[in-house]
Amino acid sequence: MAEAQDTINRRARGLDRAFEILDFLRLQRQPLRPNEIAQGIGAPRSSVYELVNLLIRQGIIEYRGDDGRVFLGRKLYFLGAAYAEQFDLMRESEHLLARIAEETRETAQMCQLEGNKYAVVLMNEGSRPFRISTNIGEPVAIPWTASGRLLVDHMSDDEILAFIPQEDFVLPDGARLEPSEFIAQVRNAKKEGYFTFNSIVDSFTHCFAVPVYDAEAICIATLCLVAPKEDGLRNRDAYLRVLIEGASELSEKLGYRNDRAASARTAAGG
Amino acid sequence: MAEAQDTINRRARGLDRAFEILDFLRLQRQPLRPNEIAQGIGAPRSSVYELVNLLIRQGIIEYRGDDGRVFLGRKLYFLGAAYAEQFDLMRESEHLLARIAEETRETAQMCQLEGNKYAVVLMNEGSRPFRISTNIGEPVAIPWTASGRLLVDHMSDDEILAFIPQEDFVLPDGARLEPSEFIAQVRNAKKEGYFTFNSIVDSFTHCFAVPVYDAEAICIATLCLVAPKEDGLRNRDAYLRVLIEGASELSEKLGYRNDRAASARTAAGG
DNA sequence: GACGAATGTCCATTATATCGGACAAACAAG
DNA sequence: CTTGTTTGTCCGATATAATGGACATTCGTC
The missing domain is CATH 3.30.450.40 (GAF domain)
Known part of the structure; x- marks a missing residue:
């Protein structure tokens, strides 16, 4: 019902942004900096930084390498394995x-x-x-x-x-x-x-x-x-x-x- | 810094709740109704219903069977596969x-x-x-x-x-x-x-x-x-x-x- | 060393997501 | 049919999450 207007600016929901991030990482198939992610998906940097931190705390994504790059994490692997098993x-x-x-x-x-x-x-x-x-x-x-x-x-x-x-x-x-x-x-x-x-x-x-x-x-x-x-x-x-x-x-x-x-x-x- | 108080009531962030849901499904290893999930993780029903719908729209979870049961979805499997591959x-x-x-x-x-x-x-x-x-x-x-x-x-x-x-x-x-x-x-x-x-x-x-x-x-x-x-x-x-x-x-x-x-x-x- | 670009952090503002609770429908038991 | 339980939907109040932008830091280049 509220899908008429999406041309004008509209705050994105955190969850949606989070999965945008995950998808982006998946398609790039390599660790990325939060900044690059923000650019890549066209999201505000501050939002991406916050979400990346949240996702890291959840183990959904992980730091990879010693600069700030992140990539999909083991928890996702376990969730995926549970899907396949069931x-x-x-x-x-x-x-x-x-x-x-x-x-x-x-x-x-x-x-x-x-x-x-x-x-x-x-x-x-x-x-x-x-x-x-x-x-x-x-x-x-x-x-x-x-x-x-x-x-x-x-x-x-x-x-x-x-x-x-x-x-x-x-x-x-x-x-x-x-x-x-x-x-x-x-x-x-x-x-x-x-x-x-x-x-x-x-x-x-x-x-x-x-x-x-x-x-x-x-x-x-x-x-x-x-x-x-x-x-x-x-x-x-x-x-x-x-x-x-x-x-x-x-x-x-x-x-x-x-x-x-x-x-x-x-x-x-x- | 803001982790002193967690005894009193505090709104949970959608993202955290969402992954609670996913984890719960993983541990139960079977499709569940949104209601059961809400009970299982001790979250407000209205919140869980909304999150479940969001996650379904994202393909992160899927309906399984023809009653309202849901389980982890194929997108999670793909994300997990990308992790394993990289x-x-x-x-x-x-x-x-x-x-x-x-x-x-x-x-x-x-x-x-x-x-x-x-x-x-x-x-x-x-x-x-x-x-x-x-x-x-x-x-x-x-x-x-x-x-x-x-x-x-x-x-x-x-x-x-x-x-x-x-x-x-x-x-x-x-x-x-x-x-x-x-x-x-x-x-x-x-x-x-x-x-x-x-x-x-x-x-x-x-x-x-x-x-x-x-x-x-x-x-x-x-x-x-x-x-x-x-x-x-x-x-x-x-x-x-x-x-x-x-x-x-x-x-x-x-x-x-x-x-x-x-x-x-x-x-x-x- | 000086410069611009890229990257990370912090904050106030305000749109909105979360939550409780009311409501309705479906279902089972008596 | 009545009653109680389970399940799903809707809505208003308000706590708070998403955002833009200011600031700090690092980096590469000349």
């Missing part, structure tokens, strides 16, 4: 990824939507000498990723277009992916039950993504493999099999009743 | 633990002090059919743990006694460990370079702990193995060797100059 999807995925990574020796990931972006949630780096890895939690444009084709497959065409920011259809190389083309890929991936392609983000990897469905048959996550291009093409069938098996195991645990079986049953019952 | 000790330990767990097939842990308690920070559950595991971040009395003998080894006797709450010398079975006895174990462990014992917390495990030193030669962490009793005794030498090797690798990376070499050099130079 959340079924994560607990199950963790074991599954370990198995997949071991079997394929490639980097295995569990990915989800984060707002209207894609993010890697869990990762298990394969045991090759040169590992391919990603920052956990870093938001990436949905159309840039294989998983993106699956994570929006429950939306209508219009919903998808409204959901994904227009600028995200511009790929890293500057080319623009036609939304209609993207949607076609989404629909096809849904039918096939997976999506694979040579990564758009770099030139040397091949990505495999398969959907994990929850009880409402919504794709709430994907299991992925990120492999060197030739490896990926050579072992394509084996990799897909491992992923699909893992994902359907997960889906079952989340209460999803198998595709065919379910629709068959519905058809028969209804 | 922090040398954690990055390095993670790989090390994976190696140790694979070699020994036992549960491997990295532990640290958390205030005046002991806490498991990282854990890699071995690949046996029956795994032994612990809650990450859960505070445990220092004298109850093998690592506890190592994590305080830089303190004087008096400092140790002042540091560890008296009641923590009462073991889970009700018996009391004499502080002098504990200190003797600390000093001996320091000399040996490790500590092992049959766990005090349960009856079927044997624990191995070895110290990780930082550049200031302070034991900032331990690497541990938690094994079934007979396994532990049978493989004692091999397990210790693996742990000690890993820990010294870690210590080196943190800028610690090897024990003997360092003291020898000091002796020669000074």
